[in-house]
Amino acid sequence: xxxxxxxxxxTDEQAxxxxxxxISQARFGSLAVIDPETGFPFVSxxxxxxxxxxxxxxxxxxxxxxxxxxxxDNRVSLMTGEPGKGDPLxxxxxxxxxxxxxxxxxxxxxxxxxxxxxxxxxxxxLYIDFPDFDLFRLVPQSALMNGGFGKAxxxxxxxxxxxxxxxxxxxx
Amino acid sequence: xxxxxxxxxxTDEQAxxxxxxxISQARFGSLAVIDPETGFPFVSxxxxxxxxxxxxxxxxxxxxxxxxxxxxDNRVSLMTGEPGKGDPLxxxxxxxxxxxxxxxxxxxxxxxxxxxxxxxxxxxxLYIDFPDFDLFRLVPQSALMNGGFGKAxxxxxxxxxxxxxxxxxxxx
Numbered sequence: 001x002x003x004x005x006x007x008x009x010x011t012d013e014q015a016x017x018x019x020x021x022x023i024s025q026a027r028f029g030s031l032a033v034i035d036p037e038t039g040f041p042f043v044s045x046x047x048x049x050x051x052x053x054x055x056x057x058x059x060x061x062x063x064x065x066x067x068x069x070x071x072x073d074n075r076v077s078l079m080t081g082e083p084g085k086g087d088p089l090x091x092x093x094x095x096x097x098x099x100x101x102x103x104x105x106x107x108x109x110x111x112x113x114x115x116x117x118x119x120x121x122x123x124x125x126l127y128i129d130f131p132d133f134d135l136f137r138l139v140p141q142s143a144l145m146n147g148g149f150g151k152a153x154x155x156x157x158x159x160x161x162x163x164x165x166x167x168x169x170x171x172x
Numbered sequence: 173x174x175x176x177x178x179x180x181x182x183t184d185e186q187a188x189x190x191x192x193x194x195i196s197q198a199r200f201g202s203l204a205v206i207d208p209e210t211g212f213p214f215v216s217x218x219x220x221x222x223x224x225x226x227x228x229x230x231x232x233x234x235x236x237x238x239x240x241x242x243x244x245d246n247r248v249s250l251m252t253g254e255p256g257k258g259d260p261l262x263x264x265x266x267x268x269x270x271x272x273x274x275x276x277x278x279x280x281x282x283x284x285x286x287x288x289x290x291x292x293x294x295x296x297x298l299y300i301d302f303p304d305f306d307l308f309r310l311v312p313q314s315a316l317m318n319g320g321f322g323k324a325x326x327x328x329x330x331x332x333x334x335x336x337x338x339x340x341x342x343x344x
Contacts, residue, residue, distance in 0.1 A: 042267065
């Protein structure tokens with residue numbers, strides 16, 4: 001018998017659904033990268049859209065520090081799930097560890113993600129086609145979800161992927 | 173004449189005040205550390221109190237991933253400034269690069285910061301004295317503030333320190 005509390009709960013279908021919702025319903029999040037100049041972890045706010053397979057998509061300028069960071073090291077983490085009123089630590093949130101992948105200009109994928117991003121964020125039409133802006137997919141590798149005090153879960157890439165049967169039109 | 177936009181504005185007194193307010197008025201923030209197991213940047217939500225000199229204070233358990241990370245590498249960044257309604261990227265926020273320093277148990281400083289933390293977060297009384305919980309001061313080294321679109325500033329440690337004359341009772 002151990003006197004240690006069980007810190008991580010078993011990942012069940014309810015946890016998977018909560019995790020995917022915390023990502024797909026977010027319109028912005030906190031993105032952490034490694035600052036290429038100093039080695040410090042660097043966190044900043046990013047606007048988000050979410051691809052049909054559950055992958056977050058961001059739009060960033062070459063001039064932004066986090067873009068320069070990603071070009072050096074594409075390992076990032078993204079926290080989503082904003083607190084409402086009351087205790088901010090009682091509100092569910094998820095940190096998703098991702099590999100950032102640039103969406104190639106001129107590709108069919110970029111056309112689709114461009115439309116998706118502008119649906120979420122119409123004002124980005126002003127700059128999305130500027131030559132220094134690119135879309136990146138943040139491909140989830142694993143995640144740590146805090147569903148509120150004492151409700152911690154770890155999730156793998158498969159747990160986070162949107163089930164195909166719920167998106168019959170998904171042709172990626 | 174350059175056709176490049178000026179990306180970083182000159183730091184004036186108004187910017188310094190806004191920066192200090194974005195930190196001191198925050199009750200929680202996004203803390204980025206380096207995951208010691210994987211090397212990924214790891215962002216999570218933390219509750220905050222702010223010391224009289226403007227230094228953010230957090231309370232963390234030895235069991236938490238970000239605590240283990242800080243023990244390996246005490247370079248962190250903290251984003252504060254939560255969006256209200258409307259465009260989340262139009263709301264001011266600041267990323268403060270800090271060195272995390274443990275507050276020694278039994279010290280006078282810990283007594284003061286314990287009281288300060290409980291003022292901000294009374295519910296922490298339930299666990300603040302547990303043996304695996306410690307207070308850490310996140311001592312600012314520099315910061316990057318985004319005061320809204322096109323209003324970026326860099327700040328140094330001196331810019332972020334609360335002016336002494338406004339805190340006559342400060343005896344640190």
